[in-house]
Amino acid sequence: MSSSFQAPRGTYDILPATAATVLAVREALAAPLRRAGYGYIETPVFEDVKLFSRGVGESTDIVSKEMFTLTRRSDEDLALRPEGTASVLRATLEANLHRIGNLPVKLWYSGSQYRYEKPQKGRYRQFWQVGAEAIGAEDPALDAELVILAHDAYRSLGLRDFRILLNSLGDKTCRPVYRAALQEFLGGLDLDEETVRRAAINPLRVLDDKRPEVAKQLVGAPRLRDYLCEDCKAYHERVRELLTAAGVGFEDDDKLVRGLDYYTRTTFEFVHDGLGAQSAVGGGGRYDGLSEMIGGPALPSVGWALGVDRTVLALExxxxxxxxxxxxxxxxxxxxxxxxxxxxxAVTELRREGLSADIVYGPKGLKAAMKAADRSGARYAVVAGERDLAENLVQLKDLTSGDQTPVALDALVTTLKEKLK
Structure with missing residues (x-):
């Protein structure tokens, strides 16, 4: 009889049959980061709502529509984290990591995020990411490093059919000029009330609108690249040069703005064309002003988050x-x-010696117990009864060949370690 309860809509269970793949993906995405000097960080799954509204942006769907807020028993307004960057930066500032070591502070994390979205394949209300943040340095080499690390992680998994989209969003010098030009352009379009409101708050977010009725009107929109100041042009060109020198291909995408308000200059996205509408498997960019937005000092930073769920789908x-x-x-x-x-x-001793060992549990006869041994996938079965133990022996059966030999009980561990080399 099954339970009367089911996993909440938009979530799923990671079961043993698929867990091996999920764990392997997490490890593959994290391994290049550890080699590059990124230290692990783990933050709470819920934070003050204002951390996300200030950092992620009031105009984003994440803040306006998708955050899970918690029923509170105090005066605190809390929300489940919809993304990891703001939490990692908050933890960095709270612990003064930017003052007690070299900059940049290089951190990576792995965990679940939560967004109240319409569930569909590749888009869940609880989803897993591996993320990386380099906090406190403005250097195009750092932007390129993170793109290369993600690229190499995907390649290590055997993925080939992904593309890297690249753009620059400018900075506080040149983006206001572009913003004004874009708002003027958008003002002449036939947009719904919600999109008009979004355009007034952050017009760049309209470029991220995937609805056909909006996208077709954006043809001919001003291009940000034409408004970049000389510093931003030089910075972006250096990132492109470093990626090219590292053998990492990319596509320039003028409309790539990502879904968060805090990005500046470099922004990038990894897409896989085998996933349909939800083609993004990861992405990130530079967020030089986020620290100040949440009350910290100026700390130019860059980071990314790669979707574990989406990567598993890309492998499939x-x-x-x-x-x-x-x-x-x-x-x-x-x-x-x-x-x-x-x-x-004996099983306990084998485990302590580094071997994988199990034992049949419950009242089973020999036939049922041997079936359990076969189902376990073990190479060897160790069988013993009263007569064997009286002679200080066990029977060692090779489950591949069917050969069975007696082995002295006190030599069992040594014998198995030798056979399993």
């Missing part, structure tokens, strides 16, 4: 199967209470 789209985890090495089959006591001790 390319037909890539990752190697599964190592199976059970040894499965113990005790026949009788004394044998169970002895073999339980």
């Amino acid at each position: 789209a390319e037909g890539i199967e990752l190697p599964g985890p190592a199976g059970t090495d040894v499965f113990a089959v005790p026949l009788g209470d004394e044998a169970r006591r002895v073999l339980f001790g």
